[in-house]
Amino acid sequence: MSVVRLEHLTKTFPGGTTAVDDLSLTIGDGEFLVLVGPSGCGKSTVLRMIAGLENVSRGDVFIDDEQVTDWAPKARDIAMVFQNYALYPHMTVRQNMGFALKLRHMDKDEARQKVEETAGLLGLAALIDRKPAALSGGQRQRVAMGRAMVRQPRVFLLDEPLSNLDAKLRVSMRAELARLHQRYRITTVYVTHDQVEAMTLGDRIAVIDKGRLQQVGTPEELYRSPINRFVAGFMGSPSMNFATVELGGVPDRVTLRLGGQEFEVPGAVHRRPSLARYLGAPVVVGLRPAAFSLAESPGTATLAIVPLGVESLGDEKHLLFEAPTPGSSTTRVAADDVPLTVDESSGTQLWTAKVTQHADLTIGHPVPLAVDLRDAYFFDPVSGDAVA
Numbered sequence: 429m430s431v432v433r434l435e436h437l438t439k440t441f442p443g444g445t446t447a448v449d450d451l452s453l454t455i456g457d458g459e460f461l462v463l464v465g466p467s468g469c470g471k472s473t474v475l476r477m478i479a480g481l482e483n484v485s486r487g488d489v490f491i492d493d494e495q496v497t498d499w500a501p502k503a504r505d506i507a508m509v510f511q512n513y514a515l516y517p518h519m520t521v522r523q524n525m526g527f528a529l530k531l532r533h534m535d536k537d538e539a540r541q542k543v544e545e546t547a548g549l550l551g552l553a554a555l556i557d558r559k560p561a562a563l564s565g566g567q568r569q570r571v572a573m574g575r576a577m578v579r580q581p582r583v584f585l586l587d588e589p590l591s592n593l594d595a596k597l598r599v600s601m602r603a604e605l606a607r608l609h610q611r612y613r614i615t616t617v618y619v620t621h622d623q624v625e626a627m628t629l630g631d632r633i634a635v636i637d638k639g640r641l642q643q644v645g646t647p648e649e650l651y652r653s654p655i656n657r658f659v660a661g662f663m664g665s666p667s668m669n670f671a672t673v674e675l676g677g678v679p680d681r682v683t684l685r686l687g688g689q690e691f692e693v694p695g696a697v698h699r700r701p702s703l704a705r706y707l708g709a710p711v712v713v714g715l716r717p718a719a720f721s722l723a724e725s726p727g728t729a730t731l732a733i734v735p736l737g738v739e740s741l742g743d744e745k746h747l748l749f750e751a752p753t754p755g756s757s758t759t760r761v762a763a764d765d766v767p768l769t770v771d772e773s774s775g776t777q778l779w780t781a782k783v784t785q786h787a788d789l790t791i792g793h794p795v796p797l798a799v800d801l802r803d804a805y806f807f808d809p810v811s812g813d814a815v816a
């Protein structure tokens with residue numbers, strides 16, 4: 429069991445790309461920490477610096493208060509599982525899993541017992557004498573996990589280990605990973621760009637953008653109280669919708685204008701201490717897709733929107749529409765029922781609403797949408813920081 433501490437970790441590659449920028453983070457003993465962020469934000473580089481596979485430009489890596497920044501990978505007692513599994517193709521499952529133990533000159537009987545025990549745990553007992561070519565993607569993934577587990581490392585590093593699996597297998601492997609972690613509680617750092625994986629697996633999640641740590645917290649904290657617009661947009665699927673609006677009214681009755689309509693901001697929301705500063709000034713409102721519902725009929729507190737796309741997911745529908753601007757109504761008449769198309773070049777922004785599967789929607793036909801502002805988020809239009 430181990431604590432991993434990163435202090436001001438920085439990586440600048442030759443050529444000048446700063447992939448990781450002054451990142452400080454402590455991963456607790458037995459914790460499952462997920463690093464998430466968009467492609468190229470520096471997740472793998474962080475992992476590789478913890479493993480010792482990449483030199484650190486500045487800052488330090490500590491394991492259990494021991495500074496290991498310049499230690500060779502082998503000396504760190506860390507196991508890393510890669511996206512492509514990196515199994516030895518000429519070795520059987522048994523040999524792949526036992527290889528690290530052989531290198532350590534572990535007693536043969538003890539090593540055999542360890543490998544068989546771990547193979548059994550991962551449901552690989554019947555496949556133990558097969559070579560990787562004769563295994564499915566999910567089975568290979570389990571061998572890669574098993575190979576890391578037999579060593580009982582101080583720290584587990586996993587770099588998108590499920591990304592090569594089909595959707596169904598990914599779900600079952602996710603559950604398996606969670607179960608293994610429950611049982612062994614090895615300190616784990618897990619990289620993914622899939623926020624569903626992050627939400628379901630992480631004790632805590634660290635969100636990174638452009639090499640900088642944005643926020644670290646439990647899945648619930650990140651979802652409910654994102655520190656800025658980036659984190660808010662990253663956590664939740666489909667993502668949060670944003671628009672710059674102006675808050676009107678008086679301190680006791682705050683309103684915002686959207687799509688040419690005035691919406692009253694509920695008291696519990698507008699009583700947030702910092703929001704008063706934005707009265708009469710622009711502020712960014714963030715609305716999750718679930719904040720919308722189909723209204724029975726058009727009214728004063730509905731958005732008149734034109735569906736540009738309808739995605740049926742079986743038990744719910746995602747309705748895509750053009751982001752309403754504060755002043756003008758969003759209803760545009762679709763001539764002869766011809767669906768409106770989004771003009772990519774003009775940068776038209778799409779919003780998404782999550783509605784019930786029974787919603788009767790036709791592309792191009794206007795519908796009234798009710799907006800629930802109880803779950804509205806607000807952000808400063810310049811800094812992007814959350815208005816708390």
Ligand code: ATP
Nearest residue numbers: 441442445447466467468469470471472473474621
């Ligand atoms: P992905 O999710 O796409 O795997 P990531 O978040 O893991 O991305 P990294 O692989 O850590 O991102 O890369 C971070 C940045 O550093 C990227 O801009 C990448 O192009 C750059 N980079 C990575 N490795 C090198 C290298 N060896 N030399 C130069 N630049 C590199």
